[in-house]
Amino acid sequence: MKFHRLVTPVFVAVAASVAAFIAVVFVAAKLQDEATIESEAKVVEQNFIRVHQSLAVLAEDNAWWDEAVENLSVEENVEWIDATIGESVNGIKNIQGVIAIRRDGSLLYSNFVGISSPPHAFLDAGLAELARNYPTPEVEVPHSTSGLMVVEGELIAFGASVVQAAGIREFPQQVIENRHPIIVFLSRLPPEVLAEIGHQTAIEGLKLFKDKPVSDALLPLTGLDGKTAAYVSWETAAPGSKMIRKLILPALILLGLVIVAMVRFVHQANRLVDELKDANHAKSAFLASTSHEIRTPLNAILGFTELISLELYGKVEGTKNKEYLSLIKEAGEHLLSIINDILDISKLEAGRFDIYAEKVDLRHVIDGSVKIIQSQANEKNLELALECEAGSLYSDERIMRQVLINILSNAVKFTPAGGRISLRGTIRGDRYCLVIRDTGVGMSEAELKTALSLFGQVQGEYARSHTGTGLGLPLVSRFMELLGGRFDISSTPGAGTAVRLDFPLYQSKSNPPTP
Numbered sequence: 001m002k003f004h005r006l007v008t009p010v011f012v013a014v015a016a017s018v019a020a021f022i023a024v025v026f027v028a029a030k031l032q033d034e035a036t037i038e039s040e041a042k043v044v045e046q047n048f049i050r051v052h053q054s055l056a057v058l059a060e061d062n063a064w065w066d067e068a069v070e071n072l073s074v075e076e077n078v079e080w081i082d083a084t085i086g087e088s089v090n091g092i093k094n095i096q097g098v099i100a101i102r103r104d105g106s107l108l109y110s111n112f113v114g115i116s117s118p119p120h121a122f123l124d125a126g127l128a129e130l131a132r133n134y135p136t137p138e139v140e141v142p143h144s145t146s147g148l149m150v151v152e153g154e155l156i157a158f159g160a161s162v163v164q165a166a167g168i169r170e171f172p173q174q175v176i177e178n179r180h181p182i183i184v185f186l187s188r189l190p191p192e193v194l195a196e197i198g199h200q201t202a203i204e205g206l207k208l209f210k211d212k213p214v215s216d217a218l219l220p221l222t223g224l225d226g227k228t229a230a231y232v233s234w235e236t237a238a239p240g241s242k243m244i245r246k247l248i249l250p251a252l253i254l255l256g257l258v259i260v261a262m263v264r265f266v267h268q269a270n271r272l273v274d275e276l277k278d279a280n281h282a283k284s285a286f287l288a289s290t291s292h293e294i295r296t297p298l299n300a301i302l303g304f305t306e307l308i309s310l311e312l313y314g315k316v317e318g319t320k321n322k323e324y325l326s327l328i329k330e331a332g333e334h335l336l337s338i339i340n341d342i343l344d345i346s347k348l349e350a351g352r353f354d355i356y357a358e359k360v361d362l363r364h365v366i367d368g369s370v371k372i373i374q375s376q377a378n379e380k381n382l383e384l385a386l387e388c389e390a391g392s393l394y395s396d397e398r399i400m401r402q403v404l405i406n407i408l409s410n411a412v413k414f415t416p417a418g419g420r421i422s423l424r425g426t427i428r429g430d431r432y433c434l435v436i437r438d439t440g441v442g443m444s445e446a447e448l449k450t451a452l453s454l455f456g457q458v459q460g461e462y463a464r465s466h467t468g469t470g471l472g473l474p475l476v477s478r479f480m481e482l483l484g485g486r487f488d489i490s491s492t493p494g495a496g497t498a499v500r501l502d503f504p505l506y507q508s509k510s511n512p513p514t515p
Contacts, residue, residue, distance in 0.1 A: 007269050029240030037236050040203055041219045047197045055159025055185045056146035063161035063183045064142035066169040072100060073163055073180040078109055086111035097186035101131040103179040117152045125151045126224040131182050140167040149224040155208055160184040205235030294339055302332045355396045362391040362432055369404035373412050380417045388425030391432050394506040395483055403479050407436050407499050415440035432503045443491040
């Protein structure tokens with residue numbers, strides 16, 4: 001078991017979880033901040049509207065009045081205007097100016113306190129145009145408008161209303177239908193007014209800017225001409241950002257605990273992997289030792305069985321006795337084959353399988369392997385088709401032969417009577433490609449995965465009648481890796497199996513396969 005394969009998924013999962021948590025927190029904080037800014041912008045906008053609408057109410061109170069019609073429209077009594085309407089500038093808080101404008105846009109009256117700009121600057125800034133285009137309201141019905149305007153670089157709130165008869169006094173029809181002047185009340189928006197708005201709304205740092213500032217909390221103010229007159233910014237509450245700042249310390253503590261836990265996990269996992277490696281080596285050593293100890297007396301049993309069968313030291317009487325000897329030999333050979341497989345896999349896992357490189361005649365190895373399984377194939381009436389090019393290389397002939405025998409034995413074992421097994425060998429570049437096909441029962445993808453695992457045995461009616469250790473294909477795979485070759489297998493249920501073995505064509509002992 002490789003250590004990095006054990007810990008990498010854990011590290012990836014932990015890192016992904018931490019990253020996802022941080023992303024969720026930051027996204028939630030950002031969304032909360034954006035919602036707060038949007039809410040604050042609406043509050044600020046409503047308060048600015050409230051400021052200039054209050055001026056419109058004041059203008060309407062002074063314009064919807066029979067006395068106003070008499071003294072502004074009929075007589076243009078400046079003394080009355082100054083004493084009645086102009087006095088509002090001195091008596092009402094946050095009113096710095098009042099202007100009366102004829103409907104042709106000319107100035108009728110003005111009174112400023114605290115405003116340095118001259119009256120004509122206000123007319124030029126849009127009030128003259130407003131008077132000329134002011135809609136004619138219904139008779140004896142008040143009408144007002146309000147908004148913001150920029151005069152000589154200063155933001156001014158205004159409220160305007162057209163002079164209109166209230167209906168208490170009777171005027172000639174001609175007077176009633178005249179295009180009466182408009183009265184406009186003006187209010188500057190100095191920092192004190194902004195501070196008052198901020199105090200009323202609990203929004204801090206309200207500031208006006210002529211040019212657009214760099215700020216997330218920003219509201220453009222539309223002027224009398226429909227263009228942006230100014231920008232107002234403020235210090236947003238930013239609850240999301242505040243939450244993140246409050247979470248920094250707990251998050252760092254939590255991250256520290258995670259790091260400590262991961263360090264401990266790595267230490268424990270490393271120790272576990274070492275213990276598993278030691279246990280695996282001990283198991284492999286035990287299997288190798290045990291297999292070797294079993295193989296020695298088993299070879300003796302097979303040897304003596306062979307001697308008795310040859311009747312060198314006396315006749316073996318009776319047909320049954322000869323049959324029993326044959327069964328003993330077959331069972332012993334089967335058991336020896338199993339022990340050899342276990343011994344080989346144990347050596348491979350323990351990393352103690354030695355390779356003896358020599359010049360190998362490929363055709364000779366293939367023919368020899370086919371001869372070994374020829375009798376088994378004949379018993380099942382299987383057709384063996386051999387079409388292989390000649391070739392030679394430096395490799396371990398013993399391992400190559402064992403690979404071929406394992407593949408061919410499986411092909412014979414799992415191909416029904418009357419089937420066909422073909423071998424085709426060709427030289428392709430720097431490799432010798434050997435493809436072995438059979439018309440056997442085949443395997444599904446899941447069964448193939450099982451067959452390639454150690455001690456894995458495919459379950460099925462046909463497979464259960466042909467028992468084995470489940471080491472054949474795993475041994476082939478590891479042997480091919482050991483030889484520097486490649487092993488590929490494909491199978492289709494009911495159609496058969498195809499195995500491809502690619503042997504590297506090493507041409508000298510300077511670059512043979514090494515374990």
